[in-house]
Amino acid sequence: MTGPLDGRRVVITGSNTGVGRATAEALAAMGARVVLACRSAERAADVMRVIGPERAELVELDLGSLASVRAAAAQIASEPGDELINNAAVAGARGQTEDGFELAFGVNHLGHFALTRLLLDALSEDGRVVHLGSGSHEGVRSLELDAVHGLTRSRLAIAEYATSKLCQMLFHAELSARFEGTARRSVAADPGDVASDAYRNMPCVLRQLWTWRMKPPTEGARPSLFCVTSPDAENGGLYDADGPREPSALARDAELAAELWRCSDAWSGLASPSSRAHAEERSAGRV
Template identity: 35%
Template sequence: MTTRTAIITGANAGLGFECARALLAADPAWHVVLAVRDAGRGADAVARLGLPQRCTVLELDLASLASVSRFVDTLRGAGLPPLHAVVCNAGLQVVSGTEQTEDGVEMTFGVNHLGHFALMQRLREQLARPGRVVVVSSGTHDPAKFTGMPSPNYTSAAEMAQPSEISDSSEGRRRYTTSKLCNLLFAYELDRRLGHGEQDVTVNAFDPGLMPGSGLARDYAPAGRWAWRYLFPALRVLPGVNSTRTSGRHLAALVHDPRLDGVTGAYFAGRKQMSSSKDSYDRAKALDLWETSERLVTRVSK
């Protein structure tokens, strides 16, 4: 019998799917909500997981704040066990131009950060204690690490939400790495606002490492997509390069592992707790991001 619910965004494929698989296998008490854009693909994922009685598919499009609101309202009436964990996993990388969300926000920032921000703002009242929130970031947020990606450039959240047109794909990749920095800034600020564990809710961030073959390169040119799918998997022999299944197990552990009870405001690369980038601890940037995000969400909800 399930007694606890975990929401995993983007759980129909890749890292989110493997996190769901690992969580279901680790503890029979967990019921998993697959929060996905396409309910049909979500149903296919449930079939592959093989435990339909412990899974619920709910539609969630992080590029639409109205969809976020509908998701939370539907969840409230779904009759599921108490919500004890939220995994903010879904993400994308737009490199072929500038796209906007339904609410007029740049797509990478809107999905990777703002949609999850709005989701957690609505879910905080529903989160049972003890609760865990895990925000999936990336090692690409840290310019001190060689990742092959452009270093993030956080100027202001307002500029990220409404940037100028990009001239090449490198700027699109920079928007991605900056959004991953936003994930850290958001996680640490949420942890501060929840009293750094005093409210019996922990908030941690996670770097899954490089995961060749995942869907992150779907907006790349054909040659780049081919290399990502067929050549890059050979790099899994190197440190920090993982399969989605390995990273999914590590991510699920941040939800269920009792050894992490009370651990909060931390950054994990796989199973290893470590420091994130210098900018990720910048409180001024965190406040700018939080306050701008609140204004954006409030503006749309009116």
């Protein structure tokens, strides 16, 4: 079989279910080799079987553990890659990551930040990084960088999810600025309201009521597929099912994006000693 993506190697986090799985299956059908970066080999077994070993490989990745992110990145980077889709997310769950970060921030933003930074050298010259956004980021009025450590504070973890999505948009803003003048692109996709496992923490009946009018994951995957395949998907752009969209003003704040990058670099152990000292000062409330 040949297709428009023949030979391209695309890494997709959280591709055992929902939008990620639909994206992986569609890309494999277009000829790509997909790397399913999932936290459970058991839960990824079905999508592995459906796509088949000639088009799919599995890498175990728990974004809530920076040690797991480093191990997965080393495994993935042993071969050059073309595209990375930061799709996985935790929503509506409370807790903290293995490294002591608030759960949604640690998984959705910091885990993806570290994975992306570690894979940049292996990304092809015209490679793309796609970030899964959400309209929820528009409701966040300010970013408290000192509140990203420790347990989730709100009862339903909705505020923390929205904050993590804002952080992903800020990361996208800074990455796209760094890609300027190259053939690489950082692109963001908003799938819209999708009836997926994202609502797994809701009681069954409420979940059915909540999701019955939502689109299926195959439709929710369309913005991601556009971002990864279309020549019209621009570096720095955000796209939903209707086309290009503006992120919130806060998500376009270049100074905040640069500050989040510096802190994330330090918190994920990737920074120089001086940036690490800056982030430690910040965490201690001294700057």
